[in-house]
Each structure stands twice: as structure tokens, then as C-alpha cells.
Amino acid sequence: MADEPASSLRRALDLLDALASDDAVAQGGWGVSRLAAQQGRDKSQVSRTLRVLADAGFVERDAGSMAYRIGWHVFALAARAADQRLLAAGAPILRRLVEKDLGERIHLSVLQGPEVLTILTETPPHAVQTVAWAGRLVPAHNTSSGRALLIDHDRDELERLLAGAVFGVGGPNAPADVNALFERILVARRQGFAIIDEEFEPGLVAAAAPVRGFRGEVVAALNVSAPKFRLGARLPLAGQAIKAAADELSRELGYDARRPTSLVARARAG
Amino acid sequence: MADEPASSLRRALDLLDALASDDAVAQGGWGVSRLAAQQGRDKSQVSRTLRVLADAGFVERDAGSMAYRIGWHVFALAARAADQRLLAAGAPILRRLVEKDLGERIHLSVLQGPEVLTILTETPPHAVQTVAWAGRLVPAHNTSSGRALLIDHDRDELERLLAGAVFGVGGPNAPADVNALFERILVARRQGFAIIDEEFEPGLVAAAAPVRGFRGEVVAALNVSAPKFRLGARLPLAGQAIKAAADELSRELGYDARRPTSLVARARAG
DNA sequence: CAGATTGATGCGCGTAATGCAAATGGGATC
DNA sequence: GATCCCATTTGCATTACGCGCATCAATCTG
Numbered sequence: 001m002a003d004e005p006a007s008s009l010r011r012a013l014d015l016l017d018a019l020a021s022d023d024a025v026a027q028g029g030w031g032v033s034r035l036a037a038q039q040g041r042d043k044s045q046v047s048r049t050l051r052v053l054a055d056a057g058f059v060e061r062d063a064g065s066m067a068y069r070i071g072w073h074v075f076a077l078a079a080r081a082a083d084q085r086l087l088a089a090g091a092p093i094l095r096r097l098v099e100k101d102l103g104e105r106i107h108l109s110v111l112q113g114p115e116v117l118t119i120l121t122e123t124p125p126h127a128v129q130t131v132a133w134a135g136r137l138v139p140a141h142n143t144s145s146g147r148a149l150l151i152d153h154d155r156d157e158l159e160r161l162l163a164g165a166v167f168g169v170g171g172p173n174a175p176a177d178v179n180a181l182f183e184r185i186l187v188a189r190r191q192g193f194a195i196i197d198e199e200f201e202p203g204l205v206a207a208a209a210p211v212r213g214f215r216g217e218v219v220a221a222l223n224v225s226a227p228k229f230r231l232g233a234r235l236p237l238a239g240q241a242i243k244a245a246a247d248e249l250s251r252e253l254g255y256d257a258r259r260p261t262s263l264v265a266r267a268r269a270g
Numbered sequence: 271m272a273d274e275p276a277s278s279l280r281r282a283l284d285l286l287d288a289l290a291s292d293d294a295v296a297q298g299g300w301g302v303s304r305l306a307a308q309q310g311r312d313k314s315q316v317s318r319t320l321r322v323l324a325d326a327g328f329v330e331r332d333a334g335s336m337a338y339r340i341g342w343h344v345f346a347l348a349a350r351a352a353d354q355r356l357l358a359a360g361a362p363i364l365r366r367l368v369e370k371d372l373g374e375r376i377h378l379s380v381l382q383g384p385e386v387l388t389i390l391t392e393t394p395p396h397a398v399q400t401v402a403w404a405g406r407l408v409p410a411h412n413t414s415s416g417r418a419l420l421i422d423h424d425r426d427e428l429e430r431l432l433a434g435a436v437f438g439v440g441g442p443n444a445p446a447d448v449n450a451l452f453e454r455i456l457v458a459r460r461q462g463f464a465i466i467d468e469e470f471e472p473g474l475v476a477a478a479a480p481v482r483g484f485r486g487e488v489v490a491a492l493n494v495s496a497p498k499f500r501l502g503a504r505l506p507l508a509g510q511a512i513k514a515a516a517d518e519l520s521r522e523l524g525y526d527a528r529r530p531t532s533l534v535a536r537a538r539a540g
Numbered sequence: 541c542a543g544a545t546t547g548a549t550g551c552g553c554g555t556a557a558t559g560c561a562a563a564t565g566g567g568a569t570c
Numbered sequence: 571g572a573t574c575c576c577a578t579t580t581g582c583a584t585t586a587c588g589c590g591c592a593t594c595a596a597t598c599t600g
Contacts, residue, residue: 007322007587007588008278008279008556008557008558008586008587008588009278009279009282009319009322009323009588010322010325010326012279012282013322013323013326013328014326016347017347019351020346020347020350020351021350022350025350025351025353025354028354028357028358029354031577031578032577032578032579033576033577033578034577041558041559042558042559042560043577043578043579044558044559044560044561044578044579044580045557045558045559047578047579047580048557048558048579048580049279049557051579052277052279052280052283053279053283055280056280056283058283062358066577066578069351069354069355069358070347070348070351070354070355072355072359072522072524074344074347074348074351074524075348075352075355075484075522075523075524076290076484076524076526077286077287077290077340077344077348078340078344078345078347078348078349078484078524079348079484079485079524079525079526080290080295080340081339081340081341081342081344081345082330082339082340082341082342082345087485091487095427099426099427099430110342112327112342112343112346113327117342117343117345117346119342119345119349125383125384125430125431125433132349132350132353134349135345135346135347135348135349135350135352136346136350137346215334217333277556277557278555278556278557278587278588278589279557281588301546301547302546302547302548303545303546303547304546311589311590312589312590312591313546313547313548314547314548314549314589314590314591314592315588315589315590317547317548317549318548318549318588318589319588321548336546336547
């Protein structure tokens with residue numbers, strides 16, 4: 001719980017988030033009133049905050065509709081967001097995986113608090129509709145990426161990280177609590193990759209493996225997900241392929257598997 | 271220059287900017303003291319502001335060095351709003367192209383599997399018939415937009431993507447097979463834009479250039495097409511104009527041509 | 541161990557964010 | 571053109587909260 005006092009800065013950042021929501025994007029941006037109502041704030045202050053954000057280029061407003069949308073500055077910053085090496089080195093590996101090995105949707109994700117952020121997606125050409133997954137957040141505790149990203153966490157760390165998470169939802173096999181999750185993490189740790197069978201969504205299976213940085217800590221996860229009827233049978237094989245690719249990516253980031261990692265890897269949990 | 275009172279929000283945003291500077295990025299992020307000195311602010315408040323930014327995910331800190339960097343959350347914002355911005359920033363550029371530069375029909379399109387989907391059109395006033403092109407699908411292999419959208423693809427990727435495509439149809443100069451297409455893509459790659467001369471339809475010429483997103487990957491294509499008797503003579507010039515406009519749009523999407531984001535592009539090429 | 545550096549925190553002070561209310565500015569409809 | 575209605579901005583009194591100073595803990599250096 002412990003709702004922070006919510007500083008004025010935090011409230012401003014929440015406005016940016018709201019403008020990047022599916023609804024706001026789909027409607028070509030939101031006006032002051034809509035934003036104020038949605039955020040439970042007074043219109044006046046929202047108006048003033050947006051003016052500052054607009055002056056700084058973080059939002060911009062449509063000349064006709066007066067609606068605000070995310071501005072150029074955010075895109076410029078995003079281009080310099082954390083570890084571009086991960087993106088640069090990851091892209092070709094994802095492509096190869098989807099084309100040569102698996103023929104299913106491949107994602108590269110990082111941990112964002114108790115959730116998983118997809119930063120790169122590669123879709124097979126035959127895919128009918130491409131849902132834009134990049135930039136989306138999903139829970140960490142019932143997804144394959146999440147399991148891979150948490151593979152070094154011990155029970156206490158899990159407990160703390162997932163204090164607010166809702167267990168037992170998603171697919172029929174979703175873990176019921178932290179203990180169940182930890183058990184499955186131990187399995188993943190043993191075999192080097194995680195297998196998910198209808199935990200996140202009914203009928204969906206997935207496999208994921210951790211990507212490590214040069215210090216040995218988990219920096220990302222590579223995963224494949226697909227309908228059970230298509231991927232189910234060869235899921236263990238897919239896991240192996242994903243793990244091989246993740247290991248390759250780790251090497252490109254400077255990770256040396258022979259060096260001991262546990263100490264440094266643990267440091268990131270705080 | 272009437273310096274604004276500089277609200278606290280503005281100061282916080284300036285911190286993000288500072289963290290996105292070349293120096294900061296090159297050094298893997300900056301610490302509190304460095305940032306405070308560079309911004310002429312007190313360490314204490316920089317520390318507190320960064321804590322809020324970090325809680326919101328807008329910055330993240332390196333566990334070892336304590337240095338702050340732009341966080342993945344910014345990336346997520348940009349990724350989710352990317353499509354919106356493509357449309358918003360694209361519209362005026364299309365309008366300007368058709369009014370000032372070319373006086374012919376301009377399209378903005380994206381790749382949809384092996385086909386090209388037009389998402390924005392601008393028509394010159396003198397146009398007799400206004401066919402609604404937006405929402406239409408055309409083949410990728412014998413259109414200028416398609417060529418621009420496939421400009422980073424290598425031969426193998428083309429082969430897989432266009433496995434079901436019918437070659438040798440459309441105009442008299444339509445590419446006969448994947449090899450012929452790839453040859454022409456190489457030409458387009460060299461000059462930065464694609465020229466089509468009666469490939470899609472007899473008597474029709476076109477020029478197109480790729481638009482890149484903040485990650486450096488091709489997200490759309492800008493193109494002009496017109497009857498050969500009207501545009502044929504100045505087609506190379508039109509190509510240059512289209513390329514210039516596409517580059518401008520890319521910049522508005524956060525693409526920085528100087529940065530080696532081309533790693534992503536190059537890696538695709540092989 | 542002294543000395544320097546870096547980041548976090550306690551605490552009064554004063555600025556700048558806040559909420560209410562009123563004003564402004566279009567678009568509608570009649 | 572007069573009257574509403576909606577969205578956005580602005581005026582203003584109040585005070586929360588951002589601010590700088592000083593202090594403290596933790597690391598690094600020599």
C-alpha cells in the first residue's frame with residue numbers, strides 16, 4: 001500500500017502516461033478536461049502543467065482540436081533510453097529466431113518493477129494482425145518473460161517485488177501465490193529457461209530465457225509465445241532454441257558464463 | 271531572452287535532457303553530484319527529484335555506479351505513441367510536398383505482411399478523380415512504397431516474405447522474381463530512395479523513400495506517383511524531394527541519423 | 541587513518557503549485 | 571445575431587511542497 005504523497009512532479013509524469021494510453025492514442029490525443037477528469041485533478045492545474053510540458057516539447061497540441069499528445073522530445077529521449085546495445089544486438093537475433101527456428105512471435109523484454117516491458121518484437125510474416133506489443137506492460141509472475149527475468153531472485157525478493165501483484169489470474173495454470181511461483185522459478189533455474197503452459201492466458205504457451213549483462217545480472221529476457229495447438233508439442237525444443245539465442249545475446253553484451261555471477265547479480269535486487 | 275520563471279517541473283525535465291546528452295550517455299549515465307553541478311542546482315534537490323523520476327521509471331540507476339540513466343519507461347511512452355505521431359507529423363509534411371514541391375499525389379504507407387497499406391494521402395487540387403487510397407492494399411514488390419519499406423531486407427528475408435507473391439504482373443517493367451527485386455532494392459539502398467518506372471501499372475511512375483522510427487527501423491514509406499508524361503522527366507528530382515521529406519519525418523519521429531542506430535538496420539542486411 | 545567525494549536526510553523558509561471561481565473563446569442551435 | 575453550452579484559460583488567496591543549508595553515512599584515495 002503506502003500511497004506516496006504523490007509529488008507534483010509525479011502528477012505531471014502521470015499526465016504523460018495518460019496521453020500514451022491506448023484510449024488517448026486511439027483518439028488522437030486528449031484535451032485538458034478529459035485529462036483532468038481521468039486523473040481526478042482540477043482542470044486549471046492540468047492546463048498549467050501541460051503548458052510547461054508543451055514548452056519543453058514533451059507534449060504538443062493539435063492545432064485544430066486543442067488535444068494534447070506525446071511530443072517530439074519524448075521520442076528523442078527514447079532513442080537514448082537505457083542500453084541501446086541491447087536493442088541493437090537483439091534485433092538480428094530476434095529476426096533469425098522467428099525466421100529460421102521457430103516461426104512464431106518473438107519478444108525481447110525487460111523488468112519494470114513487478115511488470116515486464118516488451119522492447120522489441122518480431123512477428124512472422126504470416127501473422128494476420130500485428131498487435132503492437134512494444135511498449136506494453138504485462139505481469140511478471142505469470143509470463144514466461146517474467147519468470148526468466150526473475151530467475152535469480154530468491155523468495156524474499158520475490159515477496160517484496162510482487163507485494164501488490166494479483167495471483168491466480170490469467171490462465172488456468174497461473175501460480176496461486178509467491179511460493180508456487182518460486183517453485184517454478186527453481187525449475188526454470190535448473191534447466192536454464194522457463195516454460196509457461198496456460199498461465200497468462202488460456203490456450204497460450206510460451207518459453208523464455210534470461211539475457212545477462214557483462215556483470216552477470218539479468219538485463220532482459222527473450223521469449224516466444226504462441227497458441228498451444230501450434231507450439232505446444234515442440235515447446236521444450238523451443239525453450240532450448242530460445243536459451244541458445246539468449247546465451248548468444250548475453251555473450252554479445254559481454255557476459256562470460258565461466259565467471260561467477262551470483263554476488264553481483266544479487267546486488268540489483270534492492 | 272525573457273527567461274521564464276522555470277518551474278520545478280521544468281527543472282525536472284531538464285534533468286532528463288541532461289541525462290540524454292552525449293556525454294552522459296557515453297559515460298553510462300551521471301551521478302547526482304555531476305548532474306547538480308551541470309545544472310547549477312543543489313545536490314539535495316537533484317537527489318530527491320531523481321528519486322521521483324526513478325519511482326516513475328523515467329530514469330533508472332545503475333546498481334553498481336549509482337549513476338542515473340534514461341529509463342525504459344520513456345521508451346514505452348514513445349513506443350505506444352509512435353503510430354499516433356507518424357500520422358500527426360506526417361500530415362503537414364505530405365501537404366507541403368504536394369503544395370510546394372511536387373504537385374502530385376503523395377502517400378504515406380506501412381508494411382503489412384507482403385503488402386503495402388496506405389495510411390495517409392494528400393491529393394493536389396487539380397486532381398480529377400479522388401480515389402480514396404487510404405486503407406488500400408497494394409503489393410510490395412512492384413510499388414515504390416514497397417521498395418522503400420523493404421530497403422533493409424536481405425535476399426533471404428525477401429524470399430520468405432514474398433513467398434506467395436505473384437511476380438511479373440502489373441506494369442511492363444515489373445520485377446520478374448526475387449532476384450530482380452533485390453537488385454533494384456540495392457540500387458534504392460544506394461541512393462536512399464526508390465524509383466519505379468511502369469512496374470505497378472503501365473504509364474505510371476513513382477518515387478519513394480523510407481521513414482525511420484526512433485529505433486532506426488523502417489516504419490513507413492513516403493511516395494509520390496503520377497502519370498509518366500507528367501512526372502517522368504523530373505522523377506529523379508522528385509526522388510530527392512521525397513527523400514528529404516522522409517528524412518525530415520524520420521527526425522520528427524526521433525530518428526537520429528548520426529547515431530549508429532543503423533546497427534539495427536545493418537544487422538538486418540546481414 | 542585522515543581527507544575527499546558522493547548521495548541521502550532533517551529542517552525551517554519562501555516560492556510555486558493548488559483549487560475555487562470567474563473570464564474567455566468558440567461552436568452549436570434557434 | 572442572441573443565447574446557450576462546452577472546453578480552456580486566468581485571477582487570486584492559501585499553503586503544500588520544493589528549496590538550500592547543514593549534517594551524516596558510505597566509499598574511495600593516498
